[in-house]
Amino acid sequence: MAPAERRTAIIDAARPLVMRHGSGVTTRQIAEAAGIAEGTIFRVFPDKDSVVQAVVTEVFDPDPTLRELAAVDRGLPLRERLTRATEVLQDRLSQVFGLLDALGWIRPPEPEEQRPQPPQAINDAFRAAIADLVGPDESRLRVPAAELAHVLRLLIFSGTHPMISDGRPLNPEQIVAILLDGLAVPTTNEDRAC
Amino acid sequence: MAPAERRTAIIDAARPLVMRHGSGVTTRQIAEAAGIAEGTIFRVFPDKDSVVQAVVTEVFDPDPTLRELAAVDRGLPLRERLTRATEVLQDRLSQVFGLLDALGWIRPPEPEEQRPQPPQAINDAFRAAIADLVGPDESRLRVPAAELAHVLRLLIFSGTHPMISDGRPLNPEQIVAILLDGLAVPTTNEDRAC
Numbered sequence: 001m002a003p004a005e006r007r008t009a010i011i012d013a014a015r016p017l018v019m020r021h022g023s024g025v026t027t028r029q030i031a032e033a034a035g036i037a038e039g040t041i042f043r044v045f046p047d048k049d050s051v052v053q054a055v056v057t058e059v060f061d062p063d064p065t066l067r068e069l070a071a072v073d074r075g076l077p078l079r080e081r082l083t084r085a086t087e088v089l090q091d092r093l094s095q096v097f098g099l100l101d102a103l104g105w106i107r108p109p110e111p112e113e114q115r116p117q118p119p120q121a122i123n124d125a126f127r128a129a130i131a132d133l134v135g136p137d138e139s140r141l142r143v144p145a146a147e148l149a150h151v152l153r154l155l156i157f158s159g160t161h162p163m164i165s166d167g168r169p170l171n172p173e174q175i176v177a178i179l180l181d182g183l184a185v186p187t188t189n190e191d192r193a194c
Numbered sequence: 195m196a197p198a199e200r201r202t203a204i205i206d207a208a209r210p211l212v213m214r215h216g217s218g219v220t221t222r223q224i225a226e227a228a229g230i231a232e233g234t235i236f237r238v239f240p241d242k243d244s245v246v247q248a249v250v251t252e253v254f255d256p257d258p259t260l261r262e263l264a265a266v267d268r269g270l271p272l273r274e275r276l277t278r279a280t281e282v283l284q285d286r287l288s289q290v291f292g293l294l295d296a297l298g299w300i301r302p303p304e305p306e307e308q309r310p311q312p313p314q315a316i317n318d319a320f321r322a323a324i325a326d327l328v329g330p331d332e333s334r335l336r337v338p339a340a341e342l343a344h345v346l347r348l349l350i351f352s353g354t355h356p357m358i359s360d361g362r363p364l365n366p367e368q369i370v371a372i373l374l375d376g377l378a379v380p381t382t383n384e385d386r387a388c
Contacts, residue, residue, distance in 0.1 A: 119360075140379050141379060142375075142378070147377075151364070154349065154358065155349065155352070157358055158352035158358070166314060166317050179376060181336075182373060182374045182375040182376035183335050183337050185334050185336050
């Protein structure tokens with residue numbers, strides 16, 4: 001196995017273990033899960049903390065999420081595209097929140113440490129990906145697509161976070177229905193004001 | 195001045211100072227702001243930390259917020275009642291976020307320490323107050339008033355938090371428009387699906 005492949009295999013094996021045991025994970029557990037000798041880990045990583053850091057970097061990496069957003073079928077109706085995007089983004093956030101919790105961290109690591117990019121840049125990229133996904137349907141919105149993207153992100157954040165949502169997270173269909181339709185019963189265009 | 199009044203006067207004077215200087219505030223600053231001798235503080239509080247704790251307890255106290263929500267004029271249209279409630283709740287959250295930031299805390303203190311009630315109980319009380327404020331207009335919603343209250347809280351939380359909102363907070367009118375109408379251009383009842 002080439003070193004790069006070995007590195008990937010170790011991170012893949014370590015990821016669920018770090019999500020479960022936090023930094024209390026042992027290299028023995030990681031080696032067992034990867035089906036390799038414990039010493040093999042140290043040919044790729046200087047120590048256990050470096051494996052944990054590599055897992056953090058991977059979980060925060062926005063690229064897989066951006067690829068999933070880019071791959072959403074543009075032939076689907078807007079509502080379904082947004083629901084799919086919400087699933088993808090909730091998935092990522094659940095991983096991030098779960099990792100922070102497992103590590104006993106309260107906020108994301110500083111960019112200099114383990115994050116591939118500053119949070120602002122990542123959020124900008126997600127907003128751009130959502131706006132791109134809205135595409136020509138922007139004309140059916142009463143705000144620019146970029147603002148819909150911002151609001152979607154805010155709803156997903158608080159609607160997914162276990163503590164902020166008081167253990168009552170919103171599901172993707174709920175989030176998209178709030179985002180597009182709101183919660184008032186639609187009446188006619190003229191008689192819309194409550 | 196009776197001890198209870200003196201206590202209140204000290205907390206009132208300390209509050210903006212703690213918001214600005216965090217736990218670095220001095221009893222001298224507090225005494226100056228309250229217009230009293232420094233020693234007078236120690237007739238009411240054992241030490242500076244107790245003053246800071248009293249400020250935290252006061253900022254987290256839900257009662258003034260609940261009273262403001264209860265006082266919203268029921269004669270106003272639903273949209274205006276909810277906008278007023280959003281202002282009140284954003285105000286509270288801005289104070290809470292500002293205090294946590296000034297103190298270098300990342301999450302609220304545990305209930306045993308300085309919070310008057312556990313967060314769940316406070317959030318339940320806010321949701322109940324919002325639902326009460328919806329009142330008979332519940333029939334104009336497509337969800338129960340309790341669910342609107344939950345969603346409103348989620349939107350206010352992420353739309354007010356300076357970091358979560360990426361420095362682009364939502365204002366009360368925006369929040370209520372999203373909550374009631376969503377972001378899609380309303381069409382007819384039949385042709386609503388995007």
